[in-house]
Amino acid sequence: MFAQVRERQEMTADPETPLRADARRNRDQILAAAREVFATQGPEVPMEEIARTAGVGIGTLYRRFPDRDSLIRAVARASFAQVLDDTRSAATEEPTAWDALVRLVNRSHQLQASVHLSLTSPRAREVLHGDPEIEESRDELLAEFARIVEAAKAEGTMRPDVDAGDVVVLTAMVLHRPPGALATAVLAFDRAVAIVLDGLRARPGGTPAGSSLPGRPITVDDLGASALRGGADTAAGRRPTR
Amino acid sequence: MFAQVRERQEMTADPETPLRADARRNRDQILAAAREVFATQGPEVPMEEIARTAGVGIGTLYRRFPDRDSLIRAVARASFAQVLDDTRSAATEEPTAWDALVRLVNRSHQLQASVHLSLTSPRAREVLHGDPEIEESRDELLAEFARIVEAAKAEGTMRPDVDAGDVVVLTAMVLHRPPGALATAVLAFDRAVAIVLDGLRARPGGTPAGSSLPGRPITVDDLGASALRGGADTAAGRRPTR
DNA sequence: AACTATGTGGAAGGAAATCCTCCGGTTCGC
């Protein structure tokens, strides 16, 4: 099902012209490099850096993806599709919904790319907005996510006073991995993720005093209204000249 | 360099030239605007945007702060100083160390600015590195923070298998507030913070199975080595021109 | 009220970073 999507990914080139072997290889490297660089530095990094990371020349990059938006879209499509895939795998392979969630949050670099692109970067949001393929993947992904969260609550491993939207927000926070790559930093990061997960865990004796959450559980739809669909009003605190 | 000299006149306010009333007001507005804009968009936003947010002209901004670095330093100094103040207030005024921590994490926008500047932005780290006033504030702040964490563990409200560094890392994650300002988003954010805090809370019956943290507790010094002192190796994936 | 030092805004020149095209040379596939 997603193999089809994968194949059609020529984007700009026609499906009828299968790429030469080296071209295809380069294209994949570009996509991988872009995903990586976008995830850590946002979607506005110089094209040259992407090309360098991919080990190709700028010319090649531009031949494959005529402009930045096109590259962003391609990365987002690939990432979303693969995250959806990962999510389904996790859901079916892991013994409990909780384990599935843990696996997703811990392992998915793709997830980092997707979340970063769709949630935290205004530029990317604008570019991605309206792309039917992406919106479909995203909706399915959120639905799948919601299913896992529900299951985790039902099996008693996740606290009952949250909803999928809460988990998505937390995931977005948690995936904002800092650039440094020192051993200590990595460890600190992993520990932080574990602590956050503990915050989502169900308490044996019910919710203890003092730790009740404000408001009501955030659903996926709540999120959709504000963040995921390209909200037009991100301009907070902007004021006309005076 | 000479910017520092120049700046000391303006910064510490009092020396031989007391600013005119309106000038002082504008200066404060600039600082506030810069703090806000830096916190949400990082320290590389166009100077013009800072000026616009502050409601002043670019000329005014440059007269007060001869260059960007000077402004960054001023913001960092002010933020650190105030966070230190807030932290001490919280520590003494709140009944428990846990309450103090909660108050800090929830209320301190200054904290957001400080953390963002000192932890997540390479540019800012470089600029701030070596400034004695900032380093002193920062060290005291971390020490105070460590004290609160120790107290919270001692009073039994915080899980015993973490250390202050863990809490700092979590705080940095949590303060990465997304730009959108819709009601739902704000609520979602507050809930997420509460959930993270719950992750730090001590469990009544000890640590349940499956939620033990990897590695060992991260101390403030661990952090210092990697992130807080201006590490020379922030250039991950940066390479001279081939 | 008038005077002056101090402060203000923003237009504009200049520097830097980035985009993207274009073409001589290389590699693939047959």
Added chain:
DNA sequence: GCGAACCGGAGGATTTCCTTCCACATAGTT
């Protein structure tokens, strides 16, 4: 071995951002 497809990167165009400068406005003083 040959043609078509592909590659890399130099370089001109363009955008973005920094910073200076000065005519006008305002605070504080006599």
